[in-house]
Amino acid sequence: MRFNAVITTVLCSSAAWIGHVSADDLDDLGADASSSSSSSVAEPATVGSTIERPTFTPTNLKAPFLEQFTDDWDSRWSPSHAKKAQDKTTEKSEEEWAYVGEWAVEEPHVLKGIDGDKGLVVKNKAAHHAISAKFPSAIDNKGKTLVVQYEVKLQNGLECGGAYLKLLQDSEALHAEEFSNASPYVIMFGPDKCGSTNKVHFIFKHKNPKTGEYEEKHLKSPPMARITKTTALYTLIVRPDQSFELKIDGGSIKNGSLLEDFSPPVNPSAEIDDPNDTKPDDWVDQSRIPDPLATKPEDWDEDLPYEIPDEEAEKPSDWLDDEPSVIPDPEAEKPEDWDDEEDGDWMAPTVPNPKCLGASGCGEWQRPTKKNPDYKGKWTAPYIDNPAYKGLWKPKTIANPAYYEDKTPSDLEPMGAIGFEIWTMQNDILFDNIYIGHSVADAAALQAETFDIKHAIEKKEEDASVPEPAKPKSPMDLKFTDNPVHYMREKLDLFITIAKNSPIQAIKFVPEVAGALAVLALTALAALVGLFSMGGSSAPKQQVKKAAEKVKEVAVDAKDKAVEVTASGTEKAPVEVQKRTTRSMDSAPVVVEEVQ
Secondary structure, eight states, X not given: XXXXXXXXXXXXXXXXXXXXXXXHHHHHHXXXXXXXXXXXXXXXXXXXXXXXXXXXXXXXXXXXXEEOOOTTGGGTEEEOOOXXXXXXXXXXXXHHHBOOOOEEEEOOSSSOOSBTOOEEEEOOSSXXXXXXXXXXEEEOOTTSOEEEEXXXXXXXXXXXXXXXXXXXXXXXXXXXXXXXXXXXXXXXXXXXXXXXXEXXXXXXXXXXXXXXXXXXXEESSOOOOOOOSXXXXXXXXXXXXXXXXXXXXXXXXXXXXXXXXEESOSSOOSEEEOTTOOOOTTOOOOOEEEOTTOOOOTTOOTTSOSEEEOTXXXXXTTOBTTSOSEEEOTTOXXXXXXXXXXXXXXOOOEEEOGGXXXXXXXXXXXXXXXXXXXXXXXXXXXXXXXXXXXXXOOOOEEEOTTOOOOSOTTSOOOEEEEEEEXXXXXXXXXXXXXXXXXXXXXHHHHHHHTXXXXXXXXXXXXXXXXXXXXXXXXXXXXXXXXXXXXXXXXXXXXHHHHHTTOHHHHHHHOHHHHHHHHHHHHHHHHHHHHHHHHXXXXXXXXXXXXXXXXXXXXXXXXXXXXXXXXXXXXXXXXXXXXXXXXXXXXXXXXXXXXXX
């Protein structure tokens, strides 16, 4: 191994000398091996029948609302026919703002997990979609844990759009066909991405106990959504102790408090700045002032220039004072249609004076400038601490007349329906296995029955569909420029293998290695000659000179022989190329050819 490492180093240094010789000449010799060797082009693995998929079976779990989009799904879900509420500052046609997006319930066509497992699918790109389903009865979360869980499958990815759900406020006016962005909701939860924005929304509406008005409370630092074509599971848990937890694929990604981690905060400040308080006229809030006692020094000259001529500079000896820097173009000609009376006297355009090109400069020489060491600029008084400074003024605080304290914001308003109201640039977003209830254990059980099984199958299929790594090339197909170290190691290994049976064939087949070995031998010989000449003071100079000439002759002869063998070897030597396996850089199998 130590010998191989040394040889490899020498091979790399000599590759430019002889490595190119065999590139074309070995094409015919390695043709049979190339045709029989495995292709280096990556090909996708066969996917489909090799992956076993279970058949979908509806769960036996119960919840206030649990949706798996079985065949009777359309008895629960209704698309909206409302018009999207418009911003008065924009001008959009009714068609642009209408919920024209179509919905379907179907199996996924990308990375299918469970046979017969269908989901609710967004069918149109760049369209507004809205659909909702009423709960069998209103869900009241007062004093209870709320669990919201559902699957999202982005079959075409997600570049710009939402995939979140809304839990709608229960009311007598709640009608599915009128569901829109203006419909009152209690919770908005799920992924949203567009450009650099990528987050999992958690917004809840809180009722002001004093005014009765609702205000959105946004999670301050929402986690990033998981943008993959495999199914993602989003879970929200709101507990009666005012804590919350967000999960993705069953793993916790965000924990916090409803009272501390939302903006604006649930409870307003107990005190506020007095809006009627004003800063007194004599209040001094300037902490530093110019020193009123400071005076400008007598020797301070404000009129001195910043730069002055450099008196030490000298005009270059080749400076051409009498030559202008530009001259009229001698090759320019007055246009034939030039009218002196209408256009005025014609003047040739100017060009750089060619006489100035070889000189330091032309025209009147002027001294270069340098920074004036006496320059001080305009004098200003230094600053001192202001003795009259009172500090930064702040208005006094008063009790907040709008203050209230809600210690249980987790007691949300009753929820009567679930809805998806989204706009997206990607279609085929699939929703499935929606759980709305109060049991963390039941939500986890549903995850085990559905998501855990399908996600494992999807990952297996995804991994199987990834193109296999390119198979290593034969040493005869390697290029020095791709990886010099790997190239020379493989060439050396091939040379040694062939040389065991026939050194001549090894030289013919891998001449670059033969040449490198010759260089190594000559280097060692030259070193011995140097030692001999330095250590043996009695050695005659004639003998040292003769030895050096011999080294030179041997080097030239070795190179010529290597080239000659390379040029003629493939024509004279009938070879049979056989595949063998050797190492590659990363220990992967490498197909190379062996000569017998």
